[in-house]
Structures are given as structure tokens and as C-alpha cells.
Amino acid sequence: MTLLRLEEVHAAYDESQVLTGVSLEIAKGELVTLLGRNGAGKTTTLRTIMGLLPPLSGRISFKGQQISGLVPNRIAKLGVGYVPEERGIFPSLTVSENLMFPSWGRGETGWSLERIYHFFPRLHERAAHKGSQLSGGEQQMLAIARILRAKMDLLLLDEPTEGLAPLLVETIGTILKEIKASGLTVLLVEQNTRFACQIAERHHILYGGRIVHTCSNDEFMRDMDIQHKYLGV
Ligand SMILES: Nc1ncnc2c1ncn2[C@@H]1O[C@H](COP(=O)(O)OP(=O)(O)O)[C@@H](O)[C@H]1O
Ligand SMILES: [Mg+2]
Numbered sequence: 001m002t003l004l005r006l007e008e009v010h011a012a013y014d015e016s017q018v019l020t021g022v023s024l025e026i027a028k029g030e031l032v033t034l035l036g037r038n039g040a041g042k043t044t045t046l047r048t049i050m051g052l053l054p055p056l057s058g059r060i061s062f063k064g065q066q067i068s069g070l071v072p073n074r075i076a077k078l079g080v081g082y083v084p085e086e087r088g089i090f091p092s093l094t095v096s097e098n099l100m101f102p103s104w105g106r107g108e109t110g111w112s113l114e115r116i117y118h119f120f121p122r123l124h125e126r127a128a129h130k131g132s133q134l135s136g137g138e139q140q141m142l143a144i145a146r147i148l149r150a151k152m153d154l155l156l157l158d159e160p161t162e163g164l165a166p167l168l169v170e171t172i173g174t175i176l177k178e179i180k181a182s183g184l185t186v187l188l189v190e191q192n193t194r195f196a197c198q199i200a201e202r203h204h205i206l207y208g209g210r211i212v213h214t215c216s217n218d219e220f221m222r223d224m225d226i227q228h229k230y231l232g233v
Helices: 042-049 072-077 095-100 113-119 121-125 136-149 166-181 193-199 217-222 224-231
Strands: 002-013 016-027 031-035 057-062 080-083 154-158 185-190 202-207 210-216
Touching: 002 042, 002 185, 016 042, 016 185, 031 042, 031 166, 031 193, 042 154, 042 185, 072 080, 080 136, 095 113, 095 136, 113 121, 113 136, 121 136, 136 154, 136 166, 166 185, 166 193, 185 193, 193 217, 202 217, 202 224, 210 217, 210 224, 217 224
Parallel strands: 016 210, 031 185, 031 202, 080 154, 154 185
Antiparallel strands: 002 016, 002 057, 202 210
């Protein structure tokens, strides 16, 4: 079943057009990536799906319902969770307060606090610390945990491993695999191609404002030409 579908989505900031016809489909339960060079429009694609940047044209549908044109809060209520690059937690609230605060208007209908703390022992240890006192990896875990609390169906993640030490990158990878196993669908934006290959089953490559290539992880790992041409690795 297709969970998310983008058809010929165009988006721009003022005069500069960034997305020039993005089309992609994600099935329920998949963990797939959106890859592309710096400035390719990956963040813009996530912002457009989330309604933070209204598309100029094209269609975006989620669970068969058209969501392009809706405001972000409405889209979140339908079950789309977004962790931006800057992580989206409340820095002045403690970890436990961050987890109490109903995320994105869906209330605390998802994972229980107990399950969250069992899954993220690190957050349990840091429960009384303020968001601003957490390390980058802990902030990333907290941002993901807030989405799990709110029971989303689709998780949009923008470069969750950026700036993290290798051991934490591995931890985030394990967490994402377990989240997928629990039934959530994940669209992951990554610059770290190696990490992307370790966890994703399929990849979408954004280049020149469009998806120029979609392939399975096996295909992608074999095809160095694609990696070289579009990602410069
Ligand atoms: N708020 C903005 N205003 C104007 N241009 C922007 C803005 N955000 C991003 N851009 C431009 O849009 C293009 C795509 O950016 P972005 O989606 O952030 O790329 P990526 O996430 O793939 O690195 C870049 O050329 C960037 O400079
Ligand atoms: Mg980006």
C-alpha cells in the first residue's frame, strides 16, 4: 500500500525554484532514503511534504488523501512526524517535560513513557536535564522519541547522524531499524551514504530538482557510477 506519493512537485523560495518536478512513492512500512548533494533540495522536499513550504504545483498525497495545501498542523494530525536538521525539541524544558508535551497536536497516544525509557535508556538517565544540556546524539534521540510518543505513521528525518560520533551514528541506526520493525514508515535524508546503505532498503536520488534515480539498496551499492555522478562520492 502506498503511504506517501509525490507527483511532479514544484517548490521555490521567492524567485529561486528548487524542486522542479519531484515524484516519488513510499510504501507503508518501508525505510527509504532521499539522497543528494548539498543544496540539492532534500530539506526543501521534507518541508514541502510537511506543508511548511506550500508547493507551487504538483500533488502530495498521504494515505490516499491529498495533503498539498494543508497547513503543517493538519498534516501532523494525519500522522506525519518531522524531525528537522535543527532537531525540534524544547531546549528550556527537561527531557521528561519534552516527552509530556503533546507533540504536533496528536497527544500522547503513541508509545508510553515507560516504553520510551526502556527503548532509550540514555533519555531515562537524562530525564531531569534540560534539552539544551543534551549532546547532539541525545537531542536526536529525544526528537525521535517525541514523535513516537505522538504515534505518527510516517517519520521524516533530516540528517539525523550529522555531527554525531561514529558510535552514536551506530546507535541511531539501531534505533531506526527497530522503529521500522515496529511498523513505522521512515523517509530518511542523509549525506552519510555509508550509513544510508546500512539501514535503508531503497534510495531516491535528488538531482537538478527532480528524482533522477530510484533503486534498491543492493543495486545502489553495486552502482558506483550513480554514486559518483549524482552524489560525488
Ligand atoms: N529559506 C530559503 N530561502 C532561499 N533559498 C533557500 C532557502 N532554503 C534553502 N534555499 C536554497 O534552496 C536550495 C536547496 O536547499 P536545501 O533544500 O536546504 O538543500 P539540501 O537539504 O539538499 O542541502 C539551495 O540552493 C539553498 O540555497
Ligand atoms: Mg538539508
